[in-house]
Amino acid sequence: MKSCSEELLLHLTERGFQGRIVSARRLHDLQEAIEGFHRKGLVDEEFYQERLAWFDFRIPDSLPKAKSIIVVAVPRPQSQAVFKWNGESQTLILPPTYVAYDDTRKMVEDIVEEILEPKGHRIARTKLPLKLLAVRSGLGTYGRNNICYVVGMGSFLQLVAVYSDMPCHKDSWRKVQMMKRCQNCHACRLKCPTGAIASDRFLLCAERCIVFHNEKPGDIPFPTWIDPSWHNCLVGCLHCQKICPENKDFLQWIEGREQFSEKETALLLCGVALDQLSAQTVRKLKKLDLIEYQASLSRNLGVFIRR
Template sequence: MYSGLLKEIAAHGDRGAVVPISRFGELKYEMEALKTNKYHGFSDWMAGSMAIPDDLGFQPCSLIAVIAPSPKVMIGFTYHGKLIYFMVPPQYLDYGYKDNEVLQYINAYLEPFGYRAALFDKLPQKLLAVRSGLGLYGRNNLCFHEEFGSYIRILTYISDLPCDEAAWFPARRMDLCEKCSACVTACPTNAIEPDQRIINAFTCLTAMNEVPGEFPEWLSENAHNSLIGCMKCQDCCPGNSHNKDNIIKGVTFSEEETKELLMHKEDEPYSDSLAEKLNASGFYAGFTKVLPRNLAVLLKNKSA
């Protein structure tokens, strides 16, 4: 039965895997084991958060992992009469709608057979994708798919679809990583250590510019390269060599809108028109909170 579901997922341009619900316990055990790592912050939080909901309305039998391609997006800002583009890395602008879009077509396939699925993200999504055979880790701890590289969104679901057995692989890196250190060299904050499975989340640029507040004094303004997140360790990776030009143009902001963004205070609302434009363009609430600060740094670098 689940082979038909995988074909349905592929027909929508995505890639999927189904594993028995028993694998959930193994995933939790692996996250618990990572607590001993010196950069265990996320592992500690995830292990403590992992639980199967009681209110699913069905008896869970399987986990479904889906990898969806997610291109980089160029966003335009009119500033001092010039149109300037800055990058948004994969997955930030399809946050919140892609997971529901995939759930809809999964359930449209399952329900005629008497099964259903629900969103379920309280588990290590990258680890599930790698263990189920959908991808491999890079040295930068991102998940790489053979077709889409790291320009992806990983989505996870829980279902009553029967699955007694499925392929289960060890957590492993791409063979390319063995003799490559491109991401180690490219990282602007030296967050990738060759002998560590997990990157240093305390110094990773993405971990800093995804959250509000002032940047630490030690962080160079020149390190910033995207409106949120960072592309340095991805664009240099051989695992993305066939896919690095997967870029689309997104929304463009006028001079007045750019000015409002730069002057915006975190505790104040955006104007109705700008708020509507941001929402329609995929900017989720967390992104809009840090956008003014991040944009200001990028524009300063551009004019320097």
């Protein structure tokens, strides 16, 4: 008879996902790694405060007897936003994970809960560094670009993790791993226009990454050292993932496309408030999960329209 954890992992595989289960005692390792980078001054302070300081490595109050962490990789596509402007169409990509991020997280949480609940186990949400967790659990491997790759998915995936009170007697916790292929490949480093992927250290210089800047609120202008021609996505950046040979089978995978008329594009470029946009525009933004970034669209879209 299959154990509860075996049954869960099998169920995830049947859906095309992949998962690993690690002991909740590994939280300490995750905390040490993230805080260690900070203590050693290896992470830009602004990046740390905005992107890493919110992690929570404590067992949640809602599940004080949590014993394990279940981490799952779900294949995810790119999406497209098309903006009409001056009689032409500007098609911009949204990288995997921007669209339906919360829906995907919820879907995985529901699946795990449906399987574990009848067996008397409960789950709780995490606030953890998911890439690091996936790599140390054996689910994924880092690329030189510090993105997490999973066999059969490339880097076109979303990670989800939950706590559970299901015991974990044995896990596959391991040291941080970089893909074997990266040893003789520097394609992402050479393609990255900002120098964020350094030749003398593994850790990304995250403060140089375009993503860090184009996800910021729209009233924060791009730093002057970012050349407008470097932008390649409406939000995020795909230069280092598109050039990666590990992703060659997934590059054409685009799902979800919304088109904005000249009038809608003009309003977005002007940065008008959400409540002044038509219901139809708001619906399109919702479908692309751009409500959160609506206030950044004027700046982000502007670099493509004006260049």
